[in-house]
Amino acid sequence: MDEPRDGRDERTGADEPPPIGGSWGRLYAFVMIALGLLIVAFTAITRHFA
Amino acid sequence: MSGLDWLVLVGSQFLVVAYGVWKGRRANTLEGYMLSDRSMKWQTVLFSIMATQASAITFISTPGQAYVDGMRFVQFYLGLPIGMIVLSVTAVPIYHRLKVYTAYEYLEGRFDLKTRALAASLFLLQRGLSAGLTIFAPSLILSIILGWDLYITNIVMAALVIMYVATGGSKALEKTNVLQLGVAMAGMITAVIVILVKLPSSLSLYDATLVAGKLGKMNAIDFSFDWNNRYNFWSGLIGGMFLQLSYFGTDQSQVGRYLTGKSVAQSRLGLIFNGLLKIPMQFFILYVGIMVFVFFQFAAPPLFFNHVEADKIAASSRAAEWNALEARHAEAHAARRATVDALVAASERNDAAAVETAAVALREADGTFRAVRKDAVALMKENDPAAATTDTNYVFLTFVMRYLPAGLIGLVISAVFCAAMSSVASELNALSSTTVIDIYKRSVRPDESDGHYVKVSKLATVFWGLFALAFAMVAHRFAPSLIELVNIVGSLFYGTILGVFLVAFYLKHVRGTAVFAAAIVAECAVLLCAFGTGIAFLWYNVVGCGAVILTALVIQALTPDRELRTQN
Numbered sequence: 249m250d251e252p253r254d255g256r257d258e259r260t261g262a263d264e265p266p267p268i269g270g271s272w273g274r275l276y277a278f279v280m281i282a283l284g285l286l287i288v289a290f291t292a293i294t295r296h297f298a
Numbered sequence: 299m300s301g302l303d304w305l306v307l308v309g310s311q312f313l314v315v316a317y318g319v320w321k322g323r324r325a326n327t328l329e330g331y332m333l334s335d336r337s338m339k340w341q342t343v344l345f346s347i348m349a350t351q352a353s354a355i356t357f358i359s360t361p362g363q364a365y366v367d368g369m370r371f372v373q374f375y376l377g378l379p380i381g382m383i384v385l386s387v388t389a390v391p392i393y394h395r396l397k398v399y400t401a402y403e404y405l406e407g408r409f410d411l412k413t414r415a416l417a418a419s420l421f422l423l424q425r426g427l428s429a430g431l432t433i434f435a436p437s438l439i440l441s442i443i444l445g446w447d448l449y450i451t452n453i454v455m456a457a458l459v460i461m462y463v464a465t466g467g468s469k470a471l472e473k474t475n476v477l478q479l480g481v482a483m484a485g486m487i488t489a490v491i492v493i494l495v496k497l498p499s500s501l502s503l504y505d506a507t508l509v510a511g512k513l514g515k516m517n518a519i520d521f522s523f524d525w526n527n528r529y530n531f532w533s534g535l536i537g538g539m540f541l542q543l544s545y546f547g548t549d550q551s552q553v554g555r556y557l558t559g560k561s562v563a564q565s566r567l568g569l570i571f572n573g574l575l576k577i578p579m580q581f582f583i584l585y586v587g588i589m590v591f592v593f594f595q596f597a598a599p600p601l602f603f604n605h606v607e608a609d610k611i612a613a614s615s616r617a618a619e620w621n622a623l624e625a626r627h628a629e630a631h632a633a634r635r636a637t638v639d640a641l642v643a644a645s646e647r648n649d650a651a652a653v654e655t656a657a658v659a660l661r662e663a664d665g666t667f668r669a670v671r672k673d674a675v676a677l678m679k680e681n682d683p684a685a686a687t688t689d690t691n692y693v694f695l696t697f698v699m700r701y702l703p704a705g706l707i708g709l710v711i712s713a714v715f716c717a718a719m720s721s722v723a724s725e726l727n728a729l730s731s732t733t734v735i736d737i738y739k740r741s742v743r744p745d746e747s748d749g750h751y752v753k754v755s756k757l758a759t760v761f762w763g764l765f766a767l768a769f770a771m772v773a774h775r776f777a778p779s780l781i782e783l784v785n786i787v788g789s790l791f792y793g794t795i796l797g798v799f800l801v802a803f804y805l806k807h808v809r810g811t812a813v814f815a816a817a818i819v820a821e822c823a824v825l826l827c828a829f830g831t832g833i834a835f836l837w838y839n840v841v842g843c844g845a846v847i848l849t850a851l852v853i854q855a856l857t858p859d860r861e862l863r864t865q866n
Binding site for chain 1: 340369372376379380382383386387507508510511512514516517518519520521531561562563564566567570573574577578581
């Protein structure tokens with residue numbers, strides 16, 4: 249491959265919007281919130297049934 | 299298995315394999331054979347990623363893990379969603395932009411050929427071994443269920459997978475992965491429905507979970523920090539994130555899956571949805587194991603789930619002692635059952651004090667019950683020091699064979715086969731891609747036609763299938779829990795590979811020689827941790843990754859000018 253391999257220069261294509269969800273930032277936030285909710289749920293399950 | 303089970307198993311497998319071969323019949327170019335012409339939508343990428351990660355081992359060993367160890371294994375996946383986001387932001391755009399076939403191609407441009415070759419070699423070694431375990435798991439099922447010789451079963455399994463992958467390539471496996479994941483999940487859902495139907499009709503799902511909880515099985519989260527604790531919140535979130543970053547970011551069996559996406563967005567969305575769905579999926583599979591555990595509070599479990607080992611001692615000179623233990627086991631089960639009934643009755647009355655009293659009695663009865671099992675294991679060891687005294691992998695299948703009706707047994711076994719084939723297919727495809735792209739095409743025969751490379755890719759698939767088979771032949775000698783073994787083997791190498799990639803992405807001033815030397819040092823450090831300390835395996839990923847980054851920085855700082863001149 250002849251193209252330069254410098255990572256910082258190669259992150260083109262990252263601006264392409266997601267097919268759903270509006271923006272990538274919103275999707276990432278959604279994933280993090282879902283993870284937080286799962287951790288809360290697992291903690292509640294652990295404590296309730298212990 | 300009944301005739302109906304065989305019909306379901308053979309029929310479904312024939313359809314899946316035929317579908318795969320048909321879908322892959324036009325894979326005549328290298329890009330088509332290895333990356334499905336980069337034409338997949340995010341849904342296909344998502345299910346292919348999930349099917350690749352969820353092997354037969356996931357479906358066999360995870361419920362058994364929950365039966366023995368509770369829900370705490372779910373913490374292993376806590377770092378995965380964060381890893382998916384990091385990769386979506388960093389690795390996916392870079393790989394797409396460069397149009398690489400393998401992740402290791404990137405390393406040559408960024409560093410040098412020897413770093414690319416080192417990373418590719420580490421991958422080939424670790425993934426070749428893991429593929430062996432992925433073949434071994436379903437073979438183990440067949441050898442137990444049908445009494446077949448394990449070695450012959452391994453050979454048959456490997457031959458089927460090699461044939462399917464070598465002919466279809468990536469185009470075949472992407473499409474069949476979706477189908478196979480569907481069958482696998484259908485099998486697990488069927489199993490849990492049967493368990494719920496077979497539990498006492500008066501027992502609610504809440505009370506079933508309460509029984510498991512009072513026996514310490516609903517331990518989904520543990521915030522206490524301990525380097526030697528294999529699964530807790532911190533090891534899962536931090537160590538697990540490093541492992542998942544390495545697995546999805548640098549392991550060609552996963553990189554190859556999302557490189558089939560037809561755009562950056564399609565690949566990214568597949569990863570992001572994997573981050574959303576993976577933890578709930580693993581929770582569900584573990585919960586199946588919890589329900590099997592509750593089921594065996596009411597139905598009598600065998601003294602030892604590996605009936606081959608149990609039959610061996612029952613036919614030995616220690617048979618009388620074994621029979622006495624079985625009698626004690628039955629008594630202990632009956633006593634424990636009485637305390638379970640008392641707990642459920644107290645829960646139904648909403649009598650909190652009575653629930654706690656019954657829980658204490660239940661734990662005491664369970665302690666007696668487990669003591670009998672411990673005695674049984676000790677007797678097995680005395681009788682035969684080489685006996686396999688861990689039966690985690692046999693728990694779920696014992697339930698399936700004893701309690702599922704005809705037809706559904708075939709469906710669950712088919713689910714296990716589907717899961718195995720989807721993972722092995724991706725692994726062999728990745729091993730073949732790395733061998734051909736990073737070694738053969740790069741250093742051996744660089745100027746051949748596409749058709750030539752496709753042929754060599756098929757031969758490489760066969761070679762790696764045979765390599766995996768060789769490891770599968772000896773895997774039973776050190777398989778306490780198959781899913782743990784796979785992750786332990788992966789963790790020996792993943793941290794180092796991830797460190798190399800992180801340096802490549804973020805530390806622009808570090809050059810090839812520094813990162814190559816750092817990778818060697820880091821791998822030695824990981825092996826030292828694994829064989830010289832008691833540190834839990836998830837931390838190997840952090841150690842390997844951290845050691846590469848720090849060592850590379852130090853070496854680069856010591857030799858900046860000469861190195862830069864060499865590079866320029």
